[in-house]
Amino acid sequence: MTDKKKRYIIFIAQMAGAAILAFADRLFKIAAVTHLKGKDDIVIIKNFLALSYQENTGAAFSSFSDHTVLLSIFTLILLVAGIIYLFLGKLEGKILNICAVLVLGGGIGNLIDRFEQGYVVDYIKTLFVDFPVFNFADMLVVVGAFTICGVLIYQIVQEEKARKRAKHGVKHDGKS
DSSP states (O other): OOHHHHHHHHHHHHHHHHHHHHHHHHHHHHHHHHHHTTSOOEEEETTTEEEEEEEESSSGGGTTTTOHHHHHHHHHHHHHHHHHHHHTTOOOSHHHHHHHHHHHHHHHHHHHHHHHHSSEEEEEEESSSOOOOBOHHHHHHHHHHHHHHHHHHHHHHHHHHHHHHHHTTOOTTSOO
16 A cells, blocks of 8 residues: 555544544534533532533633634634644654544534534533533543643653753663
8 A cells, every 4th residue: 555545544534533523522512402401400420520501602711702703713724724734644643643633523523513503512510620611522622632732742852862862972772
């Protein structure tokens, strides 16, 4: 198999993964609207986790509330850039590629809400800490983005260590 064909197959798998995650997010939000809207919170784990219907017109922590059009355009631009980046095969390593799929799937899920309703449906409420209500798509974006940051920081640290070893004539195994 040629490298180009392999890259296309990987890209198709990445887009399918993002679509599946966005679809799952959609199902969770439909369930939230059906079973939670207009009702009291449902405690899942006492003093820890509840389900609570919320409509969020903003972004994280309700920032940029009532700026749905601006958020939608910004999200769409980021998603298109991410898709192009994946298509070009610029990410190295399985972890970064999987995390990019998580971010895309979550971004698409919340973008669908903004386009369709003008707000994002949130339904997961933490009871052990005062934290904004969030949803599955938010979790995908946060886990994916934080893991990408962690991997990139790790890679930078490793490259710096290798640069210092090379500068001082030390091989990777610690011997000169």
